[in-house]
Amino acid sequence: MAEQIETLLKTSTVYRPTEKTLSEAYIKDYETAYKESIADPEKFWDGIAKELEWFSPWNQVLEWKYPWAKWFLGGKCNISYNCLDRHVNSWRKNKVAVIWVGEKGEERIFTYAELSRQVNRCANALKSIGLKKGDVVTIYLPKIPEQIIAMLACARIGVIHSVIYSGFSAPALESRIKDANAKMIITADCGYDRGKSIDLKKVVDEAVSKSPSIEKMVVVRREKPGNTLKENEIDWEEWMEGQSTNCEAEQLDSETPLYFLYTSGTTGKPKGVVHVHGGYMVGTYITTKYIFDLKDEDVYFCVADPGWVTGHSYIVYGPLLNGATVLTAEGKPDYPNPGRWWDLISKYGVSIFYTTPTAIRLLMKYGEDWPGKYDLSSLRVLGSVGEPINPEAWEWFHRVTGGDKPIMDTWWQTETGSILVSPLPCVPLKPGSATRPFLGIEADVVDKEGNSIGTGGGFAVIKKPWPSMMRTIHKDPDRYLGYWNNIPNCYTAGDVCHKDEDGYFWFMGRADDVVKVAGNRIGTAEVESALVSHDAVVEAAVIGKPHKTAGEMIKAFVILKQGQTESSELIKNLKAHVQTELGKIAVPREIDIVTSLPKTRSGKIMRRVLKAKELGQDPGDISTLEE
Numbered sequence: 001m002a003e004q005i006e007t008l009l010k011t012s013t014v015y016r017p018t019e020k021t022l023s024e025a026y027i028k029d030y031e032t033a034y035k036e037s038i039a040d041p042e043k044f045w046d047g048i049a050k051e052l053e054w055f056s057p058w059n060q061v062l063e064w065k066y067p068w069a070k071w072f073l074g075g076k077c078n079i080s081y082n083c084l085d086r087h088v089n090s091w092r093k094n095k096v097a098v099i100w101v102g103e104k105g106e107e108r109i110f111t112y113a114e115l116s117r118q119v120n121r122c123a124n125a126l127k128s129i130g131l132k133k134g135d136v137v138t139i140y141l142p143k144i145p146e147q148i149i150a151m152l153a154c155a156r157i158g159v160i161h162s163v164i165y166s167g168f169s170a171p172a173l174e175s176r177i178k179d180a181n182a183k184m185i186i187t188a189d190c191g192y193d194r195g196k197s198i199d200l201k202k203v204v205d206e207a208v209s210k211s212p213s214i215e216k217m218v219v220v221r222r223e224k225p226g227n228t229l230k231e232n233e234i235d236w237e238e239w240m241e242g243q244s245t246n247c248e249a250e251q252l253d254s255e256t257p258l259y260f261l262y263t264s265g266t267t268g269k270p271k272g273v274v275h276v277h278g279g280y281m282v283g284t285y286i287t288t289k290y291i292f293d294l295k296d297e298d299v300y301f302c303v304a305d306p307g308w309v310t311g312h313s314y315i316v317y318g319p320l321l322n323g324a325t326v327l328t329a330e331g332k333p334d335y336p337n338p339g340r341w342w343d344l345i346s347k348y349g350v351s352i353f354y355t356t357p358t359a360i361r362l363l364m365k366y367g368e369d370w371p372g373k374y375d376l377s378s379l380r381v382l383g384s385v386g387e388p389i390n391p392e393a394w395e396w397f398h399r400v401t402g403g404d405k406p407i408m409d410t411w412w413q414t415e416t417g418s419i420l421v422s423p424l425p426c427v428p429l430k431p432g433s434a435t436r437p438f439l440g441i442e443a444d445v446v447d448k449e450g451n452s453i454g455t456g457g458g459f460a461v462i463k464k465p466w467p468s469m470m471r472t473i474h475k476d477p478d479r480y481l482g483y484w485n486n487i488p489n490c491y492t493a494g495d496v497c498h499k500d501e502d503g504y505f506w507f508m509g510r511a512d513d514v515v516k517v518a519g520n521r522i523g524t525a526e527v528e529s530a531l532v533s534h535d536a537v538v539e540a541a542v543i544g545k546p547h548k549t550a551g552e553m554i555k556a557f558v559i560l561k562q563g564q565t566e567s568s569e570l571i572k573n574l575k576a577h578v579q580t581e582l583g584k585i586a587v588p589r590e591i592d593i594v595t596s597l598p599k600t601r602s603g604k605i606m607r608r609v610l611k612a613k614e615l616g617q618d619p620g621d622i623s624t625l626e627e
C-alpha cells in the first residue's frame with residue numbers, strides 16, 4: 001500500500017480548468033460553494049430538494065438519531081414521477097431520454113413520452129399480477145432497455161426492485177432472491193457477450209426451482225423463435241400488451257424503500273443495501289447535475305450496467321431526474337473491435353463520458369490509433385469510477401480525448417448511493433486524486449480513534465449524514481451499525497486514503513478483505529466459502545493482488561483433503577466450481593495448493609501475511625501469528 005501511495009503522489013501536474021469549462025460550469029468557485037454548503041448542510045439539501053417535484057412538502061429536513069437517519073420527513077414523492085412525468089409535462093416530452101445500442105448494433109430510441117408509456121404499461125402489468133407497494137421484484141436482465149423500464153415501473157407503484165447483475169450464477173441469484181423474499185422475477189432468454197449467446201433462462205430456472213417465494217416469472221425473449229414457457233412464466237410482450245399507458249405514480253412517503261442492491265462485504269453473505277425514494281432522489285439528481293455539469297444539450301454516456309450501483313444512480317436515476325439524453329450500450333469495450341466506444345461517441349455526439357479505470361487500461365493496450373480514428377470533439381466532461389485511477393491511465397484518457405476535457409474521478413460506494421468525493425469541472429485536477437468532497441458532504445481522513453490526520457494516510461470517513469446514504473442492510477441492522485461503530489462518530493467507508501496539503505483525497509484501496517476486480521467488489525470470504533464447498537478442499541484463503549488491467553486479481557491458497565493430489569485438472573475444476581457457485585467475475589486467476597495457512601492463535605486466517613509474502617513485502621506485526 002505504501003508503495004502505491006508513493007507512486008501516486010509523485011505526480012505533481014495540476015490541470016486547471018480551461019476558460020471554456022469554467023464559463024460553462026454551473027459551479028465556478030468550488031471553495032466558496034463548499035464552505036457555504038457545509039456551514040448549514042440541512043439548508044443546502046433543503047434547497048436542492050426543492051428543485052424536484054414533491055406531492056407534498058416535508059416538514060423536517062433531517063431526523064438524526066445516531067446512526068439512523070431520515071430525510072425530508074413528512075414529504076411525499078416518487079422518484080419515477082420525477083424521472084418521467086416531470087419531463088413529459090414540459091417541453092422535454094419529445095426529447096430523447098434513452099438511446100440503447102445492442103451488441104449486434106441494433107438501436108432503440110425512447111423519448112421521455114415513450115419511455116413513460118412503457119413504464120406505465122409495465123407498472124400496470126405488475127399490478128395485474130397482484131404486486132403492490134412493499135413487495136419485492138428481482139430483475140435479472142442483460143443490459144437492455146427493459147431493465148430500465150422494469151426498475152422505473154416498480155418504483156412507480158412503490159414495489160422494491162432488486163436488480164441482480166446477469167453475470168451472477170444460479171446459487172448467487174438464489175441466495176439474493178431468498179434474502180429479499182422476492183415475489184416475482186423479470187429475466188430474459190439470453191444475454192450476449194462478445195457475440196456469444198449466454199443462456200440466462202437456464203440460470204433463472206435453476207435458482208427459481210429452489211426459491212418458493214417466486215410466484216411469477218416474466219421473460220423477455222430476444223431470440224426467435226422464443227423458448228417455450230412453463231406455467232407461471234409469461235412473455236414480456238404478452239404481459240405488456242393491452243396494458244394502459246396510464247398508471248398514476250403512488251404518492252410515497254420520502255422514506256419508502258426504492259431498492260435493495262446486494263454488495264459484497266468482509267463476511268460470507270452479500271449485504272442487501274437499502275435505498276429510499278426521497279433522499280436518494282435528491283443525492284443522485286444533484287451530483288449528476290453538478291459533477292458532470294449536465295445540460296439539456298448534452299448526450300450522456302455511462303458504460304456501467306444497471307446491475308451495479310453505478311448503473312442505478314448514473315444511468316437510470318441521476319440522468320433521468322435531470323431530463324438528460326442517456327446513451328447506453330450492451331457489450332464490451334473491445335468488441336467487435338477496440339474502437340467500439342469511440343465509435344459510439346462520435347456517432348451519437350456524446351458530450352459526457354463516464355467510464356472505469358479498468359476499461360481505460362484495457363483500451364490503452366490497443367494503443368492511441370484507435371481513439372485517433374474517430375471524431376471525439378463532442379466530448380466535454382469525462383468521468384471515472386470504481387477503483388483508484390493510476391496517473392498513467394488518467395493521462396492517457398485525458399490525452400486521447402483532446403487534452404482539455406476535465407476528468408471527474410468520482411469516489412463513492414453502493415452504500416453511499418451517490419458520489420461523495422469528486423472534482424467538479426471547475427476544480428484543479430491532480431491525476432490519480434478524487435480531489436475534494438462534494439457539496440454538503442463532510443468527508444475526512446482519520447486514524448483508528450477518529451482523529452483527523454490533517455495531511456497523511458488514514459481511513460476515509462464521512463462525518464455527517466447525507467440524503468442518499470443507505471438506510472439499513474436488509475434484515476441485518478447490525479451490519480448497518482457496523483459502518484458507524486467502527487470509528488467513533490463517523491461512517492467508515494472501508495477505504496484507505498491519503499490527504500495532501502491541498503486537502504485533496506487520494507483513495508488507495510480497501511482497508512478490509514474486499515477485492516476490487518475490474519471495479520467489481522468481491523468479498524474474499526465469499527470466494528473462500530465457494531472453494532471450501534468443493535469436495536477436494538478443506539481450507540482456502542483468498543487475497544487480492546495487483547493486476548495490470550483489472551486493478552486487482554483474485555489469488556487463492558487452497559489446502560486439499562487427504563488423498564487428493566494436485567494437478568492442473570484439479571485447478572481447472574476448482575475454477576469451474578467457483579464460476580458455478582458465484583459467477584465468472586469471482587473466479588481466482590491463480591490458485592496455489594499449500595499445506596498450511598498463516599493463522600492467529602484463535603484460528604483466524606491472516607490474509608495480510610499471505611499477501612505480504614506473495615508481494616515480497618514486510619508482513620508487519622506478526623506477533624499474533626501461531627506458527
Ligand code: WT7
Pocket residue numbers: 263309310384385386387388389409410411412413414415434493494495507508509510516519520521
Ligand atoms: C468501493 C465501492 C462507486 C460505484 C462503483 C463501485 C472503490 C469506487 C473509486 C474511486 C478509488 C474507488 C472504493 C469503494 N472506489 N470509486 N474513484 N477511486 N476507489 O461501488 O462496488 O460499492 O465499491 O469502490 O474502494 O469503497 P462499490
